[in-house]
Amino acid sequence: MLRQTVLVPPPTTTPVDAALVACADGDPTTFGPVYDALAPVAYGTSLGVLRDPDHAAEVTQEVMVEVWQTAARFDPARASARTWVVTLARRRAVDRVRAEQSRRHRDQRDLDTTVAGAPRDVVADDVERRLEGAAVRRCLESLTPTQREAVVEAYYGGRTYREVAERLGAGLPTIKSRIRDGLGRLRDCLGVARG
Amino acid sequence: MADDDTARVAWDLLPAYALDAVDDLERRAVERLLGSDPQARRALDEYRDVVAAFTVDEAPPAHLRGEVLARVARTSQTAPRGPVTAPARPPRRRRALVAALAAAAAVAVAVPTTIAVREHGETVRLEAQADRVAQMLADPDARLVTGPIAGGGEATALVSGDDVLVSAAGMPDPGEGHDWQLWVVAGGSPESAGLMPAATGGVSRALVEGGAGEVVAVTLEPEGGSEQPTTDPVVALET
Incomplete structure (x- = not known):
């Protein structure tokens, strides 16, 4: 298999990282530029998981307030500001999907509806469209079809790998290793390396 | 396992x-x-x-x-680190009960602000306190306070309602003849909240019921614990 390296993001400190570190000093007026740089990251992430603009906006608001509140915990040695915000936003968005699933489960209705709202195939198509031109798209294409399918299914919609396995009709160990190998190959392709 | x-x-x-x-x-x-x-x-x-x-x-x-x-x-x-002082408020009676928790119910250092506890799929038999812990983990308003432990490690308090779930990761061994003891400090007067249970997977956890809003501290005490702290706290978290 051809190993591509299309993008090398060195883990150095960007101006956004520096602005985020600086706003940990407690001055709310310094947060405007941080919001402008990172809110689109939080919104794009939330929208990718939730597929609903209103839910995504609510999550974005929570995430950006959390970014302000916990700015002192941001460690530029461990992550870029972008990665940090994606991590926070995904966690909140996925938790919202699951809380919603759990509520629906309690309510004994809509049991067969996906919370994310859109059929998965539509989502996957949308993903491919949105990623057009992005380096990650080229790297995605270097995965085997089954790896790509498992990673994309796990990325969108807040599903657990168990649910991905059920959905794809494959065994748990199979899905776990497809996700692991897929992410590992993406990591190499994207040139991500820390430490 | x-x-x-x-x-x-x-x-x-x-x-x-x-x-x-x-x-x-x-x-x-x-x-x-x-x-x-x-x-x-x-x-x-x-x-x-x-x-x-x-x-x-x-x-x-x-x-x-x-x-x-x-x-x-x-x-x-949120200040990630910093000096901790007891909040000035009158002491009140409170149930300070520490319970060792089933490892599966416990929370590790990197707790997110919200955790949706799933109601299906996994059934785990836990101690009586586990229900309370599950509620705490699911509480979207739960707060986290962390602080370094003198001598190594980090302590985290998950504060939800009146209760505090304390996790100490990488805490040094208390050594022969000693135990780590938890205290709830209200208005400058420490009240024992029991001994820190033995660590599982490097993390020791305890549920302190009624500890919210107070300072939760840990000291090194002679085996079995003391009536009042006899050493300086290795960590004090203002919850």
Whole structure:
């Protein structure tokens, strides 16, 4: 298999990282530029998981307030500001999907509806469209079809790998290793390396 | 399951964890690994960069900016570290009860602000306190306070309602003839909240009922504990 390296993001400190570190000093007026740089990251992430603009906006608001509140915990040695915000936003968005699933489960209705709202195939198509031109798209294409399918299914919609396995009709160990190998190959392709 | 097996399973779950594609129990298993293994943290950081590469920025609705900045202006920041003093308030009677928790119900260092506890799929038999812990983990308003432990490690308090779930990761062994003892300090007067239970997977956890809003501290005491602290706290968390 051809190993591509299309993008090398060195883990150095960007101006956004520096602005985020600086706003940990407690001055709310310094947060405007941080919001402008990172809110689109939080919104794009939330929208990718939730597929609903209103839910995504609510999550974005929570995430950006959390970014302000916990700015002192941001460690530029461990992550870029972008990665940090994606991590926070995904966690909140996925938790919202699951809380919603759990509520629906309690309510004994809509049991067969996906919370994310859109059929998965539509989502996957949308993903491919949105990623057009992005380096990650080229790297995605270097995965085997089954790896790509498992990673994309796990990325969108807040599903657990168990649910991905059920959905794809494959065994748990199979899905776990497809996700692991897929992410590992993406990591190499994207040139991500820390430490 | 042996600790090595647990660690191997948790390592295996790291990529799925980076995608938030694990359930709550697995999440906690991975977080225990992360609390004790810097290599696992670095591997996770790389997977998270990969996941972040998937994000396509989208302009959020314009009204959001003003709303967020208004909330930011009236929201104080969480200090990650700092000196802790007892809040000045009159002592009150409170039940300070410490319970060792089933490992599966416990929370590790990197607790997110919200955890949706799933109601189906996993059934785990836990002690009586586990229900309370599950509620705490599911509480979207739960707060986290962390502080370094003198001599090594980090303590985290998850504060939900009246209760505090204390986790101490990487805490040194108390040594022969000694125990770590928990205290709830209200208005400068410490009240014992029992001994810290033995660590599992490098993390010791205790539920302190009624401890919220007070200072929760840990001291080294002679085996079995003391009536009042006899040493300086190695950590004090203002909850």
